[in-house]
Amino acid sequence: MRHMPDLSGRDLSRRLFLGGLAGASTLALGACQTGGAIGAARGDWRDGFANAPAGGFTPARMRLVEGRAPAGLEGALYRNGPAQLHHGDVDASHWFDGDGMMHRIAFSGGEVEHRAQFAQTNKRRQEMAAGKFLAPGFGTEADPDFAVQNPDDTNAANTSVIMINGRLMALWEAGSPYEMDPVTLETIGPVTWRDDMKGMPFLAHPKVEPNGRVWNLAVNGPRVGVYRISKDAVLEDFTLLDVGDAAYIHDWTMTERHLIILVQPWIQTRSLPPFIDSFDWRPQNGMKMLIVDKDDMSKRRWAQAPARAFYHTGSGWEDADGTIRFDAVFYEEPVLGANGGAGMISGVYEGNEIPPGELSMVEIPTSGDARITGTAQKGEFPQVDPRLRGKRRRLTVMPTGAAPGRPGETGVLLRDWESGRNDAHIFGPSHMVEEVLFVPKPGGSGERDSWLVGTALNIAAGANEVFVFDAADVSGGPVAVWRAEYTWPLGFHGTWTA
Template identity: 45%
Template sequence: MIPSRRSFLLGAAAMGSSVLTPDVAEAARLLTAQDAVATDWGLVTRDVEGDIAPHRLTRIHGRAPAGLEGALYRNGPAKFRRPGGSAEHWFDGDGLIRKFSVSDGEATLAARFADTPKRRQETRLDAMVMPGFGTPADPRAEIGSNDDANAANTSMLKVGDDVWALWEAGSPMAMDAGTLETRGFVTLRDDLKGMPFLAHPRVEPDGRIWNLGMNGAQAIVWRLAADGTLENASVVPLPRASYIHDFTATARHLVIVLQPWVQVRQTMPFSAAFDWQAGTGTQVLVLDKDNLDSRRLFDLPDFGFFHLGDAWEEAGGTIRFDVCAHADMRFAATGATEILNGVPLGGEPARLALAVLSPDGSARLDRTTVVAEFPRSDPRRAGQPRRFSLHTAGESPDRPFATAIGLHDWSTGQAHQYDFGPDHVVEEMVVVPKPGQDAEDAAWLVGPTINLKARTTELHVLDMARLSDGPVASWRSHTALPAGFHGIWAD
């Protein structure tokens, strides 16, 4: 089925149901300011007031590995509070794109906000008024389409000479890969302007891009060439209207996981539309890439999730993929609001699991005790058999942010880890293969931490094969950026 914008777009009318009053916003701002002093992770959700000019980072440990040349692009919210009204959920801040460049053994950092209609309107009003994942609409918000509320704050995709800043419910935002200048929203086809484009596209080793766009119990399946040219867009029905932040794929199949956090009403903020339906199980829908009408449905026990690893299919047809499984989705519904206001959580962190889908239609979830989020793997093996899952680690009920980076070996069951210590908040790291080497663990792990004691952002490089030895090189910025969500490495 070929979708049209008219038949698919999320209804903007549902965005205007609740009001954030100035007195509530001011109370939230004061609470945040007080709690930022009282807790050790106030820097994680601090406001950045403007772009960060390119500057050289100070090397504080080791030396950059020979052959490591390129840039780590990361995205995440970095402006939450304004005098006339504030965001009420961590996922709703303005997107700040960070570029960590490594060249000739030196590292630099630059950061620029995506110049979105949302940011321009809220700058003019000096108030955060747009609805979002957990923030209700303010009557002052001027909304004509999804992209008027687009925060461009979640992930990145490299396409040609641009990088795309991604959000869940609207268009990609193209930015110059060199300068981070905003070019504007990407329209993949004129009649599909403003269509949802998830923040977790799956990129095949040859560069082809697959993605979803969600609207309740249906999804648009995007297929793009490596240069971003649209090859196909089709709508597929889903068994239920589960919240989907991520999906995965093998070489031949798309794998869509339908958790029991299900949309049951049309309302804003978006998170208020969902109920956790305990006991209904998690379903996995498998679609053939060459024929989206060819579908299989598998049943698993209840679990919630944000993030999946790359799936792979074995010779006999068994499909496997890793998931960072939550007991429920309380974090999405309320926990990320608590974090923005400096309130500690009490829930259990996600733990690593492996889903196994058998050709006979049976399925199981092999759970581990490993605390894990933000799973990543070797991009050369996307959709192909692999051994390792890279992830953050060290979260606990009393500390909702990671202190460590972990590596799980599915072939042996061994778990490796390096803990940066309680003074660091560890963000997602990416796998960068070493030039000219094919082994899966012949790679560098690159990513930032927030040093809470030094009040600064640091960049680290670790050897995947010797993870427990810690960084082989570290650099430090003169400023602390709030925690980002997702990123990519570009040579």
């Protein structure tokens, strides 16, 4: 385990928020801004897939352009995503293979500050020095001269973020978390959970119980390791399971009592470079779901569901009779995963369209097959109230709304599973909306006592924005929007730290 300075409690709050404000004051005194994404200011959706500046984004205030700063909204939104999808004229072969950039959008006293830095991985250091893609990736073939001794040699640290006990980690899925300083975003290095687990895969979708305990998976073909990590970032247990098929497992879900591992019929059947070419879509298999007892992982059962492709779940819960329910966004086929988002990266979307996924509810009875019920609501990146992870809840938020001729969503949708009501706000084709997170209001307890905080690329303004909705009234529009003075590339996932 890497030895870390004490970032707990008071000291962490001081570093996170006094440090952030110090950065903002420096800016007010005239520190120089690194500038927007390279090749940006085209004023179209392709700005979302341009390279970020190699030196990152130095701290800069975002300007309030709509509404008022909600009193009590204090904390930081961290987000991660691929921000180097081009070397010269050469495009990355897959959206999942760009180098990760960590963003920190800090809210303090009504002011909002943005900064971002690349995770300085081995992959990035070597590729920036060479000026070309070298590392084998999801859709990228390795350069013959690129040495791989450990999964972390190819780690892109580009998918998601977790903060455990004050330790900020950029997550990939086929290697270790990459730890970064929560204020400066300086790269600290890969996290090894146990001495014998160096380079062990760690999915980009850990599940955090409301008490702070973290569960996650390590996936290597049909072998799946289950991490149980304390809220203090100490590995408590690592148990290996066999899920039968070498399915693509990007996300999974959990209730208070069970882990649910979804084995979709997108299966690695051979070993070809690039990695993605080793997968076959076998809908005849359907989707298999392995249900594992968290207290005794030898207690397992399987449920069979219809064939679906998926990347993301919302969260699960159990009814009193043991019926498991969880939400997810499902697709008929894994089009994005298989084609790598070529149309997004190249800027030629026509002919490379990604069909939207459908927000759906899965019901797994205590025996027999699982059922999937669609909502007809299209979108991605479903998120839930962090106070209710694993517990019964009503709400899911996600970006929604397509725009013709380009990728990405245009609005925000809040689904109420009990009433069946969808409360939505569509910004319009000017916006490419990213993941939206629940941020509980201080002193509140219900799901609607939350802000919904998310980011978007405002194409018309040529700038990225951060917005806040009140979960009690999404269709009423955002209560506040702050805008940067530049663009940055679109990312995948984030986390909120109060």
